[in-house]
Amino acid sequence: MTEQTAWPLWEVFVRANRGLSHVHVGSLVAPDAEMAVRNARDLYTRRGEGVSIWVVPADAITTSDPDAKDAYFETSEGKNYRHAVYYTASEGVPHL
Numbered sequence: 001m002t003e004q005t006a007w008p009l010w011e012v013f014v015r016a017n018r019g020l021s022h023v024h025v026g027s028l029v030a031p032d033a034e035m036a037v038r039n040a041r042d043l044y045t046r047r048g049e050g051v052s053i054w055v056v057p058a059d060a061i062t063t064s065d066p067d068a069k070d071a072y073f074e075t076s077e078g079k080n081y082r083h084a085v086y087y088t089a090s091e092g093v094p095h096l
Helices: 032-046 065-072
Strands: 009-015 024-028 053-059
Touching: 009 032, 024 032, 032 053
Parallel strands: none
Antiparallel strands: 009 024, 009 053
16 A cells, blocks of 8 residues: 555635635645645635635644733733724714
């Protein structure tokens, strides 16, 4: 018997319309990027709901630790101005 190599896992992102952001829709396995795009098209856009597909090898994605979210996303001392909650909208500015 020959040793079989497992295909890599790919994360799939689809953009529904021009101007919108790509959204993670799922994962799949495929031998290469070209086949991953083809499989993603067949699997996630069967009803014509996408205009663009991204596939990314799952092992190329780096994430933050969800258990450390409080320390990781906490605002640094003295930098509260970065949060919009500390500002008020000016009167007469309809687009804000």
